[in-house]
Amino acid sequence: MKKRYQILIGLLVLIAFPFVVVGINQITSRYYNRQFNTIEAGVKSAHYTLTKVAVTGSFEYHPGESNWSANDTVMTEGNDGYLYFDTLQNVVKLEYKNYASTLGEDNLAHMVTITLTGKVVHDHVIKNTEYAQLRKNCIILKDEIKPFQKWTDPAQVICLKHFHLKEFNSFKIFNPLSGLGGNGGTHYHWWDGDAYYEVKHQNEVLKFKLPCQSAAILFPGDFDYDTGINYYRLPAQYKADVAFLVYAVNSAPNSLYIVKHK
Numbered sequence: 001m002k003k004r005y006q007i008l009i010g011l012l013v014l015i016a017f018p019f020v021v022v023g024i025n026q027i028t029s030r031y032y033n034r035q036f037n038t039i040e041a042g043v044k045s046a047h048y049t050l051t052k053v054a055v056t057g058s059f060e061y062h063p064g065e066s067n068w069s070a071n072d073t074v075m076t077e078g079n080d081g082y083l084y085f086d087t088l089q090n091v092v093k094l095e096y097k098n099y100a101s102t103l104g105e106d107n108l109a110h111m112v113t114i115t116l117t118g119k120v121v122h123d124h125v126i127k128n129t130e131y132a133q134l135r136k137n138c139i140i141l142k143d144e145i146k147p148f149q150k151w152t153d154p155a156q157v158i159c160l161k162h163f164h165l166k167e168f169n170s171f172k173i174f175n176p177l178s179g180l181g182g183n184g185g186t187h188y189h190w191w192d193g194d195a196y197y198e199v200k201h202q203n204e205v206l207k208f209k210l211p212c213q214s215a216a217i218l219f220p221g222d223f224d225y226d227t228g229i230n231y232y233r234l235p236a237q238y239k240a241d242v243a244f245l246v247y248a249v250n251s252a253p254n255s256l257y258i259v260k261h262k
Helices: 002-033 128-134 170-174
Strands: 048-059 083-086 091-097 110-114 120-125 138-140 158-168 191-201 204-214 229-233 243-247 254-261
Touching (some): 048 110, 048 243
Antiparallel strands (some): 083 091, 083 138, 091 110, 158 191, 229 243, 243 254
């Protein structure tokens, strides 16, 4: 009888453990909510702001130099990324398409030009013959986020301080029919939630939160996070006190943000 009770207690502990972990996570998230704004609400430090640039859509990701044709005029540094920098005009360029095509809305490729203050000054529908001219004198900016980013490392330019467990995707993951109908099936994460980030810029820290996903059941590691974040700074020789953050996920229109001096 005593052994039976021990087994029962052990089972109860195993069942209760995930709920305790999630409960602690919810309490911790309340603490972070008091210190971190949503990125849409506006983020600022003593001398800098992180604000949204007025462009949304499905951003085009550009491969590095080895993928360009021989007669292309773009001057790449072998980088992959979303953003071009025009080295003569000192502006950033971004190619995008509208996220969802509706009646009366085009789904053509656009090239948008953005100043280093975050102002959109030109939105141009691209013709095939114009690609080379639009990329002339441009480099692809280097993404500060690596393929296997150490998200929780405080030494990185962006550090993920906490992940709020909000929605457990058990039905999608354990349902054997959930991936049918897709191309090669569908990959699901265990958790949808919010990630709380700190961005370092010129010895100051900007804090914000963004939706994020985790592929871990309870205790995510650095490689379990699907953040959708890319981060770009201009090469040092241009002495531009700005940075750009791209938030690109499949489930929503992509967004661009700029870190700049107040």
